[in-house]
Amino acid sequence: MSFADWDLVNYMANIVDILLVWFVIYKAIGYIRGTKAVQLLKGIFVILIIKFISDVFGLNTLGWIMEQAITWGFLAIIIIFQPEFRRALEQLGRGRLFSRTASSEEENEGKMVEAIIKATDYMAKRRIGALVSIERETGMGDYIETGIQLDSKVSSELLINIFIPNTPLHDGAVIIQKNRVAAAACxxxxxxxxxISKELGTRHRAALGISEVTDSITVIVSEETGNISLTKNGELYRDVSMDQLRELLQNEIISISKTNNAASTRWNWRVKKDG
Known part of the structure; x- marks a missing residue:
């Protein structure tokens, strides 16, 4: 092999190396999407930016603090996110870490939305109180731990059965995480x-409260009136019709990348907002 051929082999190897690194990074970001690790990643970027600014402008004290945060932060990350790392290694061992596709995820989201709509319609007609919160980008693991772990497939029958009065799980919220019922009685x-209107009870206050600290979408069925409400981004939408509920869930969960701000603008003037 000539010297020129050897250079070409090295050049191609570098290209393959870079492509593989980008592929792993892309898949890793897709894996942590929807977990608390996303917020952690944002925090790391903020610390790095502050460290860079402090070095440029000679802010020695601030720079020292950021350096300590970076030095000890990685150890804290390993301790805090030990369950996530363990789950990732387990899935890597099963060969399932990079197996999810966009089409299958969209199909699962569609089935989840239809199950929620069907269950909500059933419970609203019979005035069965319900509280269903759907996790999005901000992780809800802390709130899942307060309830009874289920890790079940989302179905209208399961949701209805959970909220039937006088059953062990009816009191509290159901949290849906990654298209599965993570826990009930949360x-x-x-x-x-x-x-908040004085006529609204604990369910509505809890739904509004979780929307203030996370980007989740929460569906509420009033036990007194059977009316359907919904919270997102710290706002409460009351007296939501089934068509409006379907439109919002489909836009926000299934087609968020396509609808962008148009869906939110259209939604704001079509429902009654309170809180």
Whole structure:
């Protein structure tokens, strides 16, 4: 093999190396999407930016603090996210870490939305109180731990059965994580907003409270009136019709990348907002 051929082999090897690294990074980001690790990643970027600014402008004290945060932060990350690392290694061992495709995920989301709509319609007609919170980008692991772990496939029958009065799991919220019922009978933080209508009870305050600290979407069925409400981004939408509920869930969960801000703008003037 000539010297020129050897250079070509090295050049091609470098290209393959770079492509493989980008592929692994892309898949890793897709894997942590929807978990608390996303917020952690944002925090790391903020610390790095502050460290860079402190070095440029000679802010020695601030730079020392950021350096300590970086030095000890990686150890803290390993301790805090030990369950996530363990799950990733287990899936890597099973060969399932990179197996999810966009089409299958969209199909699962569609089935989940239809199950929620069907269950909500059934419970609203019979005035069965319900509280269903759907995790999005911000992780809800802390709130899942307050309830009874299920890790079950989302179905209308399961949701209805959970909220039937006088059953062990009916009191509390159901949290859906990654298209599965993660837990039931969960405790959500109550909103302390003074602008909430006095006629609304604990379910609505809990739904509004979780929307203030996460980007989740929460569906509420009133036990007193059978009316359907929904919270997102710290706002409460009351008296939502089934068509409006279907439109919002489909836009926000299934087609968020296509609808962008148009869906939110259209939604804001079509429902009654309170809180």
């Amino acid at each position: 405790y959500l933080p109550l909103s302390e907003s003074p602008f």
